[in-house]
Amino acid sequence: MLTIPCPWCGDRHESEFFCGGAYEKARPARPETLSDEAWVDYVTVSPNPAGPLVERWWHQRGCGLWFFLERDTLTHDIRPLFDGEDHEPR
Amino acid sequence: MRQRYSIFSLARNALGFHRNWQRVWRSPPLRDAYDVVIVGAGGHGLAAAYYLAHNHGVTDVAVLDRGWLGGGNIARNTVTIRSNYLRDESIPFFAKSVELYKGLSRELNYNLMFSQRGMIDVVQTYPRLRDLTRRMLAMDIHGSTYRRISVAEVRRRIPPLTGGGPDARMPIIAAMVHPDAAVARHDAVAWGLARAADSYGVALHQNTPVRSLLRGPHGGISGVETERGTIRANKVAVAVSGHTTTITETAGLRLPLKSYNLSAFVSEPVKPLINVVVNCPDIGVYLSQSDKGELVVGGETDPQQSFRRGIKEAVFEDAAAAMLDLFPSFKRLKLLRQWGGCLDFAHDASPIVSATDIPGLFVSAGWWGGFKAVPVGGLTLAHLIATGRPHPLIEPFSLKRFERLEFILESGTTSTR
Structure with a gap:
């Protein structure tokens, strides 16, 4: 069981959370201006490192906050990455 | 060869006291x-x-x-x-x-010890039944077999399946048989x-x-x-x-x-008990019995991307609890080994x-x-x-x-x- 640091509630059990998946870059502001290749790449390809990975997590069964953290896919080491205002990782 | x-x-x-077997492959x-x-x-x-x-x-x-x-x-x-x-x-x-x-x-x-013993999907929700019925119809077109059997029939075929009765939280409502399924x-x-x-x-x-x-x-x-x-x-x-x-x-x-981590575990060996692969998609566990008599049990994946080869306690506990819902008699089985694999999943x-x-x-x-x-x-x-x-x-x-x-x-x- 992982202990997930929720920015609002503090350390809570993993079972309260939903992992929203890897985060690499913000959704393009104007998708219609992208080339097809760039859009397909944004939609289908996400980072898959054997090591630290930035993820979005949702405290679904808690305060409902979406936030960022960095988790190592080999060791499960977790580092909080929350910047309350703009909801982008630091 | x-x-x-x-x-x-x-x-x-x-007769040669097994001293003359050749190496199975070379190491060039x-x-x-x-x-x-x-x-x-x-x-x-x-x-x-x-x-x-x-x-x-x-x-x-x-x-x-x-x-x-x-x-x-x-x-x-x-x-x-x-x-x-x-x-x-x-x-x-x-x-x-x-x-x-x-x-x-x-x-x-x-x-390869290939054994085409068939697989039974135990269905506990109506959306699942509808989904599997759709798969049955799709498979019919291509000549792969999938068919529905009654609750009485699935209990006859899998004797230790005693949980999931009418009063259970998730009663068994039907089952699907996939006779082509096998183990090796x-x-x-x-x-x-x-x-x-x-x-x-x-x-x-x-x-x-x-x-x-x-x-x-x-x-x-x-x-x-x-x-x-x-x-x-x-x-x-x-x-x-x-x-x-x-x-x-x-x-x-x-x-x-x-990449994700998917894990499984085996019990101590017991006498022949289950002669099909049993899959319970609604509660997220599946199992079969190996030729040695061990129950081989698999559960859901670890929900986050992972390159680990271990088994996460939460995933293991969920799978074991789900199994005991349907197979309460397995409560006293001791578990012998556990393992996980790092596998990849396309978009x-x-x-x-x-x-x-x-x-x-x-x-x-x-x-x-x-x-x-x-x-x-x-x-x-x-x-x-x-x-x-x-x-x-x-x-x-x-x-x-x-x-x-x-x-x-x-x-x-x-x-x-």
Whole structure:
């Protein structure tokens, strides 16, 4: 069981959370201006490192906050990455 | 085959006190160039090497593995072979795999302990029943069998299934039978394919981790850099399951794959109790009984991306609790071993067997539970490597499908069986 640091509630059990998946870059502001290749790449390809990975997590069964953290896919080491205002990782 | 196995070879070697058995495969010295290099001596890599030699006469092939042969995901699965898929592209592909498996023991002269015992899906919710009925109708079109049986019939066929009664939180409402489903001995699949490939002259190199892929001056693949030196080859196939992106990214190729950890565990051996593969998709657990009598139990995946090979306590606990809901008598079974594998999952949950943007580089990935597809995955990858064109069965599964967003959506049929 992982202990997930929720920015609002503090350390809570993993079972309260939903992992929203890897985060690499913000959704393009104007998708219609992208080339097809760039859009397909944004939609289908996400980072898959054997090591630290930035993820979005949702405290679904808690305060409902979406936030960022960095988790190592080999060791499960977790580092909080929350910047309350703009909801982008630091 | 230097040494064929039969009742006579067994008797002859018994009389010789088993001192004259030959090595099952050679360990040739590593050369610095091959026609084809296959990265990963797991099920798919070995099957591709075997079919390259057997069907296409390509024998200057090296299969490299970072560990020992058959020590990766081919040793870390729950040995289920099935073809109950949903899409028109998937069903014939996986049905072909079951068909190849049937003849493989004889073809390889190696007992794979293939046992076509069938699989029963225990249904506990109406949305699931509707979904499986849809799969039944899709499979009917392609001649793969799936049919519905009553609750009384499923309890007759699986005597220890005593939970899930009318008063349970999730009562059993029906079951589906997939008679084509089977199990086979995972080690035997790896060893049998390795032995057959070796007999054609394929070089198997264990403990040879690949650090990176090398590209030539025109961008095409020119070989691989290993911890034992550089190996030149104009054709390189990557069949390394969860570590596909780790390898391909060394050549600058990003793929729509994510790696996850899937785990399983076995109980102590007990007398014959269950003679089918039992899958309970609504509560997320499946099990079968091995020839040794152990119950082999698998659960859901770890929900986040992971390259770990362990088993996470929360996942393990969920699977065990789910199993006890339906099989309360298993409460006193002791669990002996547990394991996890790192496997990869494509964006649409279907496999990828494809050439890539890098000339000479082929990938076989996204198998999720790849054990069921070992023969057909190898057959089609070998065809692609040897001829440069995709095998008709695998044509829809190329990387091109992502460019056109022509997904073969199998989430739900791949992951939760």
